[in-house]
Amino acid sequence: MTKTVVLPPKAKKIPKELIAHNDVRVDDYFWLNDRKNKEVIKYLNDENEYYDAMTSKYRDFESSLFEEMKARIKEDDESVPYKYNGYWYIVKYETGKDYPIYIRKKDTLKNPDELLFDCNEMAIGHDYFKLVGLSVSPDNSMISFAIDLTGRRNYTLQVKNLVTGDIMLDAIKNTTGSSTWANDNKTLFYTKKDLKTLRSDKIYKHKLGTTSRKDTVVFHEEDDTFGVAVYKSKSRKYLVIACYSTLTNEYHVLNADTPDEPFKVFQERVRGLEYSISHYDNHFYIVTNLNNATNFKLMKTPETATQLANWTDVIPHRDNVLLEDIDIFKDFLVISERTNGLNLIRIKSWDNSEDYYLPFDNETYSAYTSTNVDFDTVILRYGYNSMTTPSSTIDFNMVTKEKTVLKEQEVLGGKFDKNNYESERVWATADDGTKIPISMVYKKGMQHDSNNPTLLYAYGSYGHTVDPYFSSIRLSLLDRGFIYAIAHVRGGEYLGRNWYEDGKLLKKKNTFSDFIACSKFLINEKYTSSKHLYALGGSAGGLLIGAVINQAPELYNGVIAAVPFVDVVTTMLDDSIPLTTGEYDEWGNPNDKTYYEYMKSYSPYDNVKRQNYPHILVTTGLHDSQVQYWEPAKWVAKLRDYKTDSNKLLLKTNMKAGHGGASGRFEALKEDAEEYAFLLDLENVNT
Incomplete structure (x- = not known):
């Protein structure tokens, strides 16, 4: 043969x-x-x-x-709930189904499910389906969302009325998928992409009840080496436009109560100056490489005086410690660091009465802060896993130092x-x-x-x-x-x-x-x-x-x-x-x-x-x-x-x-x- x-x-x-x-x-x-x-x-x-x-x-x-x-994957699974603005949010998966189901519960987990999106239903008839950018209005009545049906990361943005279930906004094509609400519950900011290069270059403002054809451009990034995004500070006080390139950042801020006012530049871009901002208690906290801080340092500045000359050190630069990120809470500052390749999570109270690290004793592992959207809490949520240990989601009480393992990834079979x-x-x-x-x-x-x-x-x-x-x-x-x-x-x-x-x-x-x-x-x-x-x-x-x-x-x-x-x-x-x-x-x-x-x-x-x-x-x-x-x-x-x-x-x-x-x-x-x-x-x- x-x-x-x-x-x-x-x-x-x-x-x-x-x-x-x-x-x-x-x-x-x-x-x-x-x-x-x-x-x-x-x-x-x-x-x-x-x-x-x-x-x-x-x-x-x-x-x-x-x-x-x-067979190792738990098919009927759900995420650990997190609470935001009076609602618990959960992502569920059902046996035999490919896509997530997004739900929420009001006040307590004992209350009935409120369906936000069933992606399995939405994906019917499509070879590819991706839902991203869920953003709930401050009064909890609206949710913006975006869908990609090709895999090209070019998203169509819409708004759903969570009271009636109606889709409120005619589809806005060619967006990044993300959007954020002003505090008036009717003004939505979002980012569009250049049709050819797909660079995110414009921030638009939409008013509910009007056609998207009347949306206005509030910011246009003309430098083609930069992209832009818009979001709200964790404190919910500021809307923030982020302009970013590989080596340089620039931010523009606006009080979220006054969405029709112009954004103000936080600190003009300076080539090679990288920084990110977080708001807390009349100050902005800044992770930056200013003045050759190669591994980054933490600075702060009054919210009324955000230019470089007003920045002062909070945590100075260290040659052997990379400062990766911060999470701000009402009573605590959480700093994500890396030294000798290993993740460290440092917890510091604003009154300086506490300053300690979470203990990790593995030779090689991964630890990271997780979903921490609630500002007024003493609970830090973080994740931990290693090459031999399945992922765990852990709540840590920063006052009592007690930890609760909420979920460990199940490996079935x-x-x-x-x-x-x-x-x-x-x-x-x-x-x-x-x-x-x-x-x-x-x-x-x-x-x-x-x-x-x-x-x-x-x-x-x-x-x-x-x-x-x-x-x-x-x-x-x-x-x-x-x-x-x-x-x-x-x-x-x-x-x-x-x-x-x-x-x-x-x-x-x-x-x-x-x-x-x-x-x-x-x-x-x-x-x-x-x-x-x-x-x-x-x-x-x-x-x-x-x-x-x-x-x-x-x-x-x-x-x-x-x-x-x-x-x-x-x-x-x-x-x-x-x-x-x-x-x-x-x-x-x-x-x-x-x-x-x-x-x-x-x-x-x-x-x-x-x-x-x-x-x-x-x-x-x-x-x-x-x-x-x-x-x-x-x-x-x-x-x-x-x-x-x-x-x-x-x-x-x-x-x-x-x-x-x-x-x-x-x-x-x-x-x-x-x-x-x-x-x-x-x-x-x-x-």
Whole structure:
């Protein structure tokens, strides 16, 4: 019997010269940029058919993985209630249903449910559905909400009357999804996006009872490297417009009782000055990097005198402590800090009679303040988990220091026991001598053996820190002998703000060399070997994967690049693409020759080589607004032409979703099962 050979799609080449700084790059697959071209859609569908053919042998195993993952999830579940302005708010899930149900109860949890939204009903007939931006008016009678039906994060805003159930506002398209109410219960502020670039650039004011066509622009951000948002302070006294870029902030404030007055600038933007504001007791509290406070400090200023000259220190800058955020309560200030990579939560009374830290004793964990919308309370809600411990939601009495565990994530199926797993933190050494932390988890009793399959994950951009966290989905790998590791590479803020600064702009390559150093460490210490080491990254983490396999493909048996940002130079030169101009402070502006040449030297698409590559799975979404689908599509087409091995190269395009993948909780789980099945098949594990 002759075995059928399935041939991969071969994208046609239409050479296009791309010229910048007298340098010519030839892009054979630039034509894939046009989603309106039927040949482009045909190519993506051909790749999907090829993916289906190449993975058909383990389709049943993939289905069983999905059922296994799903069986660990409590289907009839609900969030821990939180109280705001006289109502308890709860999010529920029902057995067999993909989407959340939002309810509230007045005054006490014993009162009957009041349905806000049943997303299962609202999602009927839609391939993709996302509800965001719920904002309740001060008198509790109205709620604004927004819906995305494509996955492109372009939301349609509406208002529902909670007394009658009627939809009050004609649909406002092309918004960010968020909105906030003035204290008069009839004025709503919201943010719209530029139609082409999807940059959030205008704040509008709407009056209930009028058509949205009469809405007025109250702020227009004309600098295309900035975005804008609008919200209300926790004290409920101020409406706030936030203008933000990677390195610079500016805020405008307005008393929420006088929504028809103009906003006033809090402190004019100064390039490199980052700050955020919180209001309390006639003062604003400011987390800022002013005066070279690299790890940020806390300052305050009178609400009547908000300019820089009036700011005074509350908590000074510390070289070894990153000040990440604050939560303000009537009697307490809660400070979220990070030192040596670990989260700390500090509680300080305004009268200075108390100043202490919550105790955490794990070697590697994640702790964070949670939903704390109530200002006048002594209860702090926070979350805790580790790579071996499911997430807990905890209420902590800041006066009595008593804690109440309100909920611990249930892992169903009857097989999970956290005592069967171990986690540790180890340190690799980068080429420049820098120590790079790695958080790891595995089944207890794991031996240092080169045959251990290991999945190494990283992100490493925008100062985003990937804390060690629990995942019930991940158990499907751990229980089959995998080690799971997170490389805390430079470009995140795991070890402070300098950790981020050392992994961006003209130091971006540190992110890639750190990951390679972590990979070599795991191999040299016999946690695994190159025959059993796998790498995973998504979005900017997909850029990391692409750069790493160009530089050191021999270290990995397989990699997964999810919605990968791989065509760096071309994208950053095109200021019509969503998000590009706002990214200059992260990656550099390639209109400057120095940044152009540096980007070109690491851009995964530009540096594909004629060499052997590991097995590769690439995923994307047709409607992705953050990393356009054509980046991974072009990258795969070029890899097919250049690579000199016979390893798998698969492209899976979700034709109905965007950057975040499928919208339903179970549909999203299927994507996890696909990735895990790909890895396990490479390890010849099929049960």
